Amino acid sequence: MKQNLKYYPNTQTKSFHFDHVHIQWSQQVPLHQQQTWELSYIITGSGVRIIGDVIENFSKGEIILIPPNISHCWSFDQSVHDGYGKIENITIVFENEFLKNCTQIFPELFTAISELQSNENAVSFTEELLQKLQILMTSMVHQNDIERISSFIKILELISYCKEMRIVGRPINENKQEKKLQKIHLYVLSNFQKNITLEEISQYVGMQKSSFCIFFKRMTGKSFFTYLTEFRIESSCQMLLKTKLSVKEICIASGFNDIPYYNRAFKKSKGMSPGCYRNKYQNIQII
Structure with a gap:
């Protein structure tokens, strides 16, 4: 909060x-x-x-x-x-x-x-x-x-x-819709490593599941689970580059429960497997 x-x-x-x-x-x-x-x-x-x-x-x-x-x-x-x-x-x-x-x-x-x-x-x-x-x-x-x-x-x-x-x-326009969207972002930030159900997140922001889906798609242009998957992929990218954890460990740590699905989702997003991504970018350091 x-x-x-x-x-x-x-x-x-x-x-x-x-x-x-x-x-x-x-x-x-x-x-x-x-x-x-x-x-x-x-x-x-x-x-x-x-x-x-x-x-x-x-x-x-x-x-x-x-x-x-x-x-x-x-x-x-x-x-x-x-x-x-x-x-x-x-x-x-x-x-x-x-x-x-x-x-x-x-x-x-x-x-x-x-x-x-x-x-x-x-x-x-x-x-x-x-x-x-x-x-x-x-x-x-x-x-x-x-x-x-x-x-x-x-x-x-x-x-x-x-x-x-x-x-x-940028400063957020303090209206109810923006506040609610930020509340969703914060919940994902704090809980993406565990399973998040549609019922759980909709209850958290005080909405019916159907209303929540319509609201999130209207505000972001994508479904909640598409957003959640993209968020987890980006988090796993940081772990691939910044840790020595195995791909399996990173899969679990970033909220994916199924390694084949993680590999497919990662390749769809980044155009390569998690292992290839690590090999290609791991030595690029930020000053």
Whole structure:
């Protein structure tokens, strides 16, 4: 269930909140939104994320900027972790008030910050800019508070004028239909590894089975079980590339109970078998 959370940086001692964590894959905050900006760097881990109206896979190395009031969550794959069984990420949380104060104290930042605040979509950074941000955010782990301010001002400058990015989430139109669809996405995200029946999912959103099928097809252009199969296939792709699990183990872990059916569905979706997919793409690394 979505939670409305707000992170409050300690305004008496800190201008923004910097958080570097090593935690178990299951300890991430559930679907939530806050009134602050969030810049997140996934150092170790992969899985599936929901940001606003977009649900997609993520991998290590990504840096995501999320503007205020966009619901989001990361669901980490329990098989992808460091040597201690943990995922690692860095998160910087800052308020619009902080940005406003920056423009008042440093007029030179006015244009850059205005450009940043005009962005309403969540974005993922790419190419050379991504590498620069990775270096800056990693360096902040070992810096004191004053050094972090300097690094963060540099980060603000880089992301404000950024062209090397792609949109990974948009604000959701807060109507009942969109909320219901997001509730379905979240349920699949949390339960795709087990059997999901039509009766179960329709009851979860408070609909009759027939009404649910019509609603989902109208909203997405596909049947629920087509969507569920595609979701499981994409999840299995991440496990093929990021783990050493066997194809049989991945089949079960991604919610398929029948290996021949999994192989057929995978080949139909990707044009090759799971084994061929692993051999072809496993050595492609995301920086």
